[in-house]
Amino acid sequence: MTKLIDQNLLKLQGVVDYGYTEADKALSYQKYLDWINESKAGKLSYLTDERSLKRESLKSIFPEFKSAYVFLFNYPKFKTEQGDLKIASYALSFGAKDYHYVLKDRLNIIAKSITHKEYKISLDIEPVLERDLAHRAGLGWFGKNSMLINKTHGSYFLIGSILLSETFNQPIKKIETDHCGSCTKCIDFCPTNAISSDRTLIAQKCISTYTIEEFKDVEPPKSYESVKEEIFGCDICQEVCPWNHKIPAEQSPENFVTDFFFNKSAQKILLQLEQMSNREYKRIFYGTALARTGRVGMMKNLKALKKP
Numbered sequence: 001m002t003k004l005i006d007q008n009l010l011k012l013q014g015v016v017d018y019g020y021t022e023a024d025k026a027l028s029y030q031k032y033l034d035w036i037n038e039s040k041a042g043k044l045s046y047l048t049d050e051r052s053l054k055r056e057s058l059k060s061i062f063p064e065f066k067s068a069y070v071f072l073f074n075y076p077k078f079k080t081e082q083g084d085l086k087i088a089s090y091a092l093s094f095g096a097k098d099y100h101y102v103l104k105d106r107l108n109i110i111a112k113s114i115t116h117k118e119y120k121i122s123l124d125i126e127p128v129l130e131r132d133l134a135h136r137a138g139l140g141w142f143g144k145n146s147m148l149i150n151k152t153h154g155s156y157f158l159i160g161s162i163l164l165s166e167t168f169n170q171p172i173k174k175i176e177t178d179h180c181g182s183c184t185k186c187i188d189f190c191p192t193n194a195i196s197s198d199r200t201l202i203a204q205k206c207i208s209t210y211t212i213e214e215f216k217d218v219e220p221p222k223s224y225e226s227v228k229e230e231i232f233g234c235d236i237c238q239e240v241c242p243w244n245h246k247i248p249a250e251q252s253p254e255n256f257v258t259d260f261f262f263n264k265s266a267q268k269i270l271l272q273l274e275q276m277s278n279r280e281y282k283r284i285f286y287g288t289a290l291a292r293t294g295r296v297g298m299m300k301n302l303k304a305l306k307k308p
């Protein structure tokens with residue numbers, strides 16, 4: 001069946017590019033298994049448990065799989081004022097709402113315009129190698145920082161997919177080749193040496209893991225103490241990437257998250273957090289990406305920063 005997706009609808013839903021594939025198997029599944037075996041997943045147990053077997057083929061999570069549309073949703077590259085603490089741009093985007101809720105709704109709207117049959121959304125939570133899926137749909141290459149990079153849109157985007165139980169007579173993009181060349185900027189600028197030479201990360205060394213995925217008071221990765229600003233996620237290896245230089249840096253948005261964290265010292269925020277309960281933190285940041293760390297996790301991030 002030939003299916004032209006309504007371009008206006010895609011634009012309205014914030015899609016900057018999309019691709020189509022009928023390939024159910026991940027091209028880099030063995031690379032992923034090697035990565036686990038080399039203990040580069042750290043404590044990210046959702047990547048190493050029995051779900052690891054499912055990442056080989058999309059049929060393991062959606063047996064009816066025949067095809068997938070993969071969508072790129074971009075988000076702004078925010079600049080912070082001198083002295084401000086930094087929160088990863090994705091977490092400040094989408095009106096500071098957790099993108100999982102926002103994009104899932106958008107993907108369901110798009111899916112209903114494509115099919116009346118059964119489908120499944122893949123957005124982070126499912127055991128799918130989503131960068132590999134986007135690569136199969138011709139949407140980009142794996143940068144040395146392991147980000148999927150698109151020639152037009154750089155890497156400031158999220159990947160959301162619709163797995164379908166039918167095929168469509170849809171043009172299939174060519175697989176993108178490597179455009180990193182001899183550049184090594186991301187490796188040179190990563191403060192904690194978390195980038196491995198095989199285009200994967202050593203997750204336990206990555207600031208993003210430490211500040212988003214560690215909820216208790218644990219030791220930071222080596223050299224995190226040299227970092228002055230990153231308190232939630234990390235965009236450093238994206239900021240320095242030449243493929244993102246054409247994306248204009250925008251003023252950070254004004255919302256209750258930036259109100260709480262910006263234009264203040266880490267010490268002052270720590271004091272505020274000490275004076276509130278875990279429940280209060282949850283209430284304030286409910287529905288945002290920052291809810292994930294909880295109050296204790298956020299305090300751990302602030303305490304580990306380089307002291308002014």
Ligand code: B12
Nearest residue numbers: 027028088124130142146147148158159199208209233234
């Ligand atoms: C776990 C996870 C993390 C972990 C581990 C990251 C990692 N690199 O593994 C942590 C917490 C560190 C993290 C951080 C971030 N994440 Co994250 N994360 C994930 C998640 C849930 C799983 C990733 C995974 O499977 N890792 C396993 C490793 C082995 O896979 P990989 O690193 O992609 O490595 C592949 C490449 O090396 C590839 N490869 C290398 N060379 C070659 C060559 C060829 C020819 C081929 C075919 C393949 C290939 O093979 C490997 C296996 O596929 C995905 C969502 C999903 N379900 O896929 C989001 C995801 C990867 N994250 C995303 C984002 C936005 C981020 C952050 C930018 C957030 C932030 N600002 O802090 C950072 C970026 C850090 C970085 N440089 O990667 C986006 C990435 C979008 C993009 N443009 O690539 C994803 C896809 C979420 C989404 N739905 O959009 N994340």
Ligand code: SF4
Nearest residue numbers: 190206207234236237
């Ligand atoms: S996200 Fe930050 S810590 Fe992680 S690899 Fe990139 S630069 Fe390094």
Ligand code: SF4
Nearest residue numbers: 143144180183186241
């Ligand atoms: S900084 Fe350079 S090496 Fe790293 S992903 Fe970007 S182009 Fe590739």
